[in-house]
Amino acid sequence: MEEELQWIREVLSGNKQAYAHIINKYKNRLYATILRMTRNPQNAHDLVQEAFIKVYQQLNKYDQKGSFSSWIYRVAINHCMDEFRKKSYKMKQVEINEEKIVNTNHPEVVFLKKEKSRQLERLIATLPEDERMIILLRYVNELSYNEISELIEIPLSDVRNKLHRAKKKMRDTVKREGGYFYELSKGR
Template identity: 25%
Template sequence: MIAREVLVKWVKGCQNGDEKAQSAFYNHYKKRLMGICLRYARTTFEAEDIFQEAFIKVFQKMGELKQPEAVHYWIKSVVVRTAIDHYRKNKSSGLLADTDQPELMQDDIDPFNILDQLENEEILALISALPDGYRVVINLYLIDGYEHHEIAELLGISIGTSKSQLSRAKRFLRNILHEKGVTAYE
């Protein structure tokens, strides 16, 4: 992990247009942020587009960052919002059917117990296999920690639709895992 002082120095360098600081900052964050992009994208190519667009925004808006020590949270937010914007621009109609009724699901199965049995690459592949609406909602809710009202606002859907998409995504993942022979009871 990079020392806080070094990170603050890079941020201030980026704010002043220092190319060495920008390069160091980019290299430090590229793997982590590309991982976020891969979770939201359907393909690696799409993830790379989101990543490049996000980093352009990061460097353009770096001057607005008032607390350089909070850069980690800020940059993650920029990347997630860029992925959401990309999703909104490219979504097909019907991916997020507007329904106010969340579907019933088995809440007694903890998806994280099941996921413990898998490698990181397998988990990423499972998330990537989800239909667009499911993938976006499950990323926002389970991984990035957004609440349903925040997801609804970000995506322009109802809270019920957010809950429904999460429920459907979990069921979809459960079915895929079951087909692979992975269960909650192993």
């Protein structure tokens, strides 16, 4: 955190090169989040670039009350949501490059991991946009309920309710259609 504050101070005092440190630290995490929101690699890439421009322009508004990572996610996600509204964004299904996910060589294990990953991606893709975003922020980006509430600017109770509804919808889908996610169907 102190390192980030130093970079912010340097950027605000005119050292634009210091911004590269912020980009390098957050580019992969923001891209992963936005890719799961858009389901389109090119759109995700464009939105990440635009989000970093927004972050740069609004860097002087970071008040250090919350974590910088929460703040940067909020700026990026708000930018994406604005773009979705403006362009009536249509989410497109794409296959995630599973070669990066799987690192064991046993053929059966590789197959099962790929299949589980595909099924989970499909389950998440069936959720409404707001619930999908909360699932991704909670379980992919490992943000707390409070951070999610702060990030997308909804009450904490709404975060809990939407997360509960999203998991219930996913459990119901698994019960109805079957699949690998036995633990989901048992309500855990």
